[in-house]
Amino acid sequence: MNYALLLQLTVQGILLGGIYGLIAVGLSLIFGVMGVINFAHGPMMVMGMYVSYWILVVLGIDPYLSLVLVAACIFVLGYLVQFLVVNRILDFPEAMQVLPLVAIGLILENSVLLLWGPDPRSPKTLLGLAAVPLGSATIDVSRLVAFCLAVAITGSILLFLKKTDLGKAIRAAADNRTGALLIGIKVDRINNFSFAMGAATTGAAGALLIPLIPLSPHLGHDFTLTAFVVVILGGMGNLLGALVGGLILGVAESLSTLFVPATMKQVVSFSLLVVIMLWRPQGLLGGRR
Amino acid sequence: MKKSTRKGFRLNRRGFLKATGAMGLATAAGGFPGLVKAQAKEILIGSIQPVTGPLAVIGQGQRRAAELAVDMINSKGGIRSMGGAKLKLLLGDSQTQTEVGRSEADRLIKEGAKIIVGAFESGTSMAIATLCEQRETPFLIDVAALDDITKKGYKYTFRIFPTSTAFAQRGVAFIKEILAEKRLSPKRAVVSYVGDAFGKTQGAFFIKHFKESGLGIDIVEEISYPLGVPDLSAEVAKIKAAKPDLLFPICRPGDSTILTRELYKQRVELMGIISPGSPGWYEPSVIKDLDKLVLYVMDNVPWIFPESPVYKEANDLMLKRHQAYLETNNGYAFTAILVVADALERAKSTDAGKIVAALRSTNFKDHPMVGDAIKFDENGDNLGATTAMVQVLPDADPLKRVKVVLPKRFAQADYVFPAPQLWERG
Numbered sequence: 008m009n010y011a012l013l014l015q016l017t018v019q020g021i022l023l024g025g026i027y028g029l030i031a032v033g034l035s036l037i038f039g040v041m042g043v044i045n046f047a048h049g050p051m052m053v054m055g056m057y058v059s060y061w062i063l064v065v066l067g068i069d070p071y072l073s074l075v076l077v078a079a080c081i082f083v084l085g086y087l088v089q090f091l092v093v094n095r096i097l098d099f100p101e102a103m104q105v106l107p108l109v110a111i112g113l114i115l116e117n118s119v120l121l122l123w124g125p126d127p128r129s130p131k132t133l134l135g136l137a138a139v140p141l142g143s144a145t146i147d148v149s150r151l152v153a154f155c156l157a158v159a160i161t162g163s164i165l166l167f168l169k170k171t172d173l174g175k176a177i178r179a180a181a182d183n184r185t186g187a188l189l190i191g192i193k194v195d196r197i198n199n200f201s202f203a204m205g206a207a208t209t210g211a212a213g214a215l216l217i218p219l220i221p222l223s224p225h226l227g228h229d230f231t232l233t234a235f236v237v238v239i240l241g242g243m244g245n246l247l248g249a250l251v252g253g254l255i256l257g258v259a260e261s262l263s264t265l266f267v268p269a270t271m272k273q274v275v276s277f278s279l280l281v282v283i284m285l286w287r288p289q290g291l292l293g294g295r296r
Numbered sequence: 297m298k299k300s301t302r303k304g305f306r307l308n309r310r311g312f313l314k315a316t317g318a319m320g321l322a323t324a325a326g327g328f329p330g331l332v333k334a335q336a337k338e339i340l341i342g343s344i345q346p347v348t349g350p351l352a353v354i355g356q357g358q359r360r361a362a363e364l365a366v367d368m369i370n371s372k373g374g375i376r377s378m379g380g381a382k383l384k385l386l387l388g389d390s391q392t393q394t395e396v397g398r399s400e401a402d403r404l405i406k407e408g409a410k411i412i413v414g415a416f417e418s419g420t421s422m423a424i425a426t427l428c429e430q431r432e433t434p435f436l437i438d439v440a441a442l443d444d445i446t447k448k449g450y451k452y453t454f455r456i457f458p459t460s461t462a463f464a465q466r467g468v469a470f471i472k473e474i475l476a477e478k479r480l481s482p483k484r485a486v487v488s489y490v491g492d493a494f495g496k497t498q499g500a501f502f503i504k505h506f507k508e509s510g511l512g513i514d515i516v517e518e519i520s521y522p523l524g525v526p527d528l529s530a531e532v533a534k535i536k537a538a539k540p541d542l543l544f545p546i547c548r549p550g551d552s553t554i555l556t557r558e559l560y561k562q563r564v565e566l567m568g569i570i571s572p573g574s575p576g577w578y579e580p581s582v583i584k585d586l587d588k589l590v591l592y593v594m595d596n597v598p599w600i601f602p603e604s605p606v607y608k609e610a611n612d613l614m615l616k617r618h619q620a621y622l623e624t625n626n627g628y629a630f631t632a633i634l635v636v637a638d639a640l641e642r643a644k645s646t647d648a649g650k651i652v653a654a655l656r657s658t659n660f661k662d663h664p665m666v667g668d669a670i671k672f673d674e675n676g677d678n679l680g681a682t683t684a685m686v687q688v689l690p691d692a693d694p695l696k697r698v699k700v701v702l703p704k705r706f707a708q709a710d711y712v713f714p715a716p717q718l719w720e721r722g
Contacts, residue, residue: 009537011537012533012534012536012537015533015536015562016530016533019529019530019533020530023527023529125353126549126581127549127550127553127581128581128585129550129553129554129557129585129586130585131585131587135557136557136560136561136589137561138560138561138562138563145561145562145563147529147561147562150529216526219526219527219554220526220527220554221550221551221553221554221585223524223550225524226524226526229524229526230526260530261529261530264530264531264533264534265534268491268519268520268521269491269519269520269521269522269525269528269530269531270491270520270521270522272522273522
């Protein structure tokens with residue numbers, strides 16, 4: 008066994024896993040509060056990437072610095088989607104909730120295609136090429152920054168939900184919708200806010216990915232699936248679970264390169280999904296907390 | 297109330313129909329002789345490209361180049377041996393689907409196309425070749441590399457693009473030439489390829505010919521990854537662990553940027569990056585995004601020959617009309633129309649047999665591509681077709697960085713090899 012390679016792959020897996028976690032946290036939050044699976048999640052992330060790219064190209068502001076602005080834009084987008092569409096389908100059977108969200112995903116994907124064209128883009132960024140050695144391995148700085156920010160954002164969302172009144176209201180609405188309504192929580196607004204927040208986190212993740220992944224309008228759906236796998240790994244609606252699930256998936260995908268060609272990566276992640284479903288259907292950390 | 301009491305001309309429905317009917321009759325009987333004669337001198341050429349679908353950008357570029365070539369020929373007096381007959385394109389769209397391409401070809405033949413030109417994809421070209429053989433209509437392939445298309449003994453199919461085998465052989469020969477000239481003997485190489493149909497075929501052909509070449513270089517690792525892969529850090533870690541001297545990547549524009557940046561970040565030491573023939577290295581967007589990192593990458597591709605007068609003329613027109621450059625794909629689409637015009641000139645007829653005979657004896661030099669005079673062998677493959685080794689070299693104008701370095705007689709610059717390491721470029 009080549010230990011240098013093993014170390015390199017593990018480090019990369021952990022760092023990538025942090026970003027998977029951040030994307031999945033948003034999905035998990037939305038599911039936790041409303042019980043809706045946001046199939047437009049990946050395309051929303053791609054939207055975040057393009058907004059961030061656009062800010063970089065037009066204003067010359069690096070993705071790390073425009074992070075908050077991008078998150079705010081996608082927050083507004085998420086708020087609108089929830090307000091205009093999702094609120095009206097909350098009581099529909101699950102199969103019928105899927106289609107409008109898939110449709111929104113397609114609309115977003117094609118809007119990006121219309122606005123920015125099909126060519127992959129990979130702009131130069133501040134830390135895009137920086138790397139630091141760690142023993143025999145090298146750590147990619149943009150990956151490290153993305154990981155740290157992802158963990159920090161997830162942590163602050165958890166704190167927000169535990170400590171603030173709004174956060175407590177969100178948890179109350181997630182726990183028992185009728186109960187929350189009875190004690191005077193405006194559940195509709197809570198829904199709008201949580202969906203928007205979920206969207207904003209995935210938008211932020213998109214901005215963090217700019218130095219790592221070439222932008223392309225069609226990236227979104229793969230990430231929806233990845234986020235979905237991560238959420239199921241950690242437990243539907245469990246935010247900490249999403250982060251843990253992200254790390255596990257990141258490392259598993261990275262290490263799988265040792266044994267199978269990269270074309271089979273998705274086989275690894277979905278096999279992992281099947282195993283978890285059989286062994287712990289509620290997810291590693293349990294659902295909806 | 298009485299009708300038509302008023303003097304003067306008042307047009308009603310019946311009157312109009314009578315008048316136009318009479319005019320139509322008069323035209324059909326006596327007609328406008330000049331017009332009829334002019335129409336007879338129009339030669340229809342069916343052009344089929346993937347104008348919509350995933351390859352639309354390429355297909356549209358090819359269609360524009362073909363139209364450009366037709367206009368150029370017509371403005372210079374058309375086909376002189378047929379009294380200055382004008383060429384006219386009948387346009388077909390394969391929608392990037394084999395079946396659609398075939399039925400479009402069928403439609404164009406029914407509409408009177410004397411020859412079909414196309415079709416960019418190998419699958420579609422194969423289907424059209426079979427159809428044209430049945431319909432006894434000549435078919436000239438502009439771009440499509442798969443060997444098998446011309447291996448079936450078809451009489452009506454010709455191709456100006458190099459075959460996959462020619463591609464791989466030329467690539468290996470170029471590498472040999474470079475190593476011999478620079479007196480280098482690398483020992484280890486890694487081949488990486490994108491896992492779609494194109495990447496797999498290109499990779500397999502190259503590996504096969506490379507192993508047969510007797511260069512004494514081991515391919516120590518073969519790495520494939522899916523099209524549109526978002527991350528190659530693990531793959532590059534594997535490349536680094538294999539300690540190669542040379543990297544032979546077969547990419548698409550998206551993954552070439554991730555690959556190169558990862559190679560930089562993980563400090564993979566290489567003598568050079570030589571693509572056996574793939575996109576991802578010469579596109580203006582890639583050159584802009586990667587900047588110094590893409591310098592010194594070599595790519596073995598069919599290429600335009602910027603020194604040729606035809607290239608200059610066509611490129612100027614292309615820039616003026618479409619703000620686009622003549623490149624490999626639209627260049628071959630352009631060349632195909634020139635070859636058709638040349639064959640028609642010598643055939644002096646639109647009879648299929650005569651066009652085929654004329655194509656067989658083609659010896660056409662005035663084209664804008666790197667390659668010798670176009671001559672067809674018994675399979676219909678172009679004996680003069682070759683790839684070029686291009687290298688991205690420093691130039692203040694990013695659009696002029698891609699230079700032909702081999703074959704020597706087409707070279708615009710000397711190649712740089714071994715290349716400075718990615719992180720040693722200031």
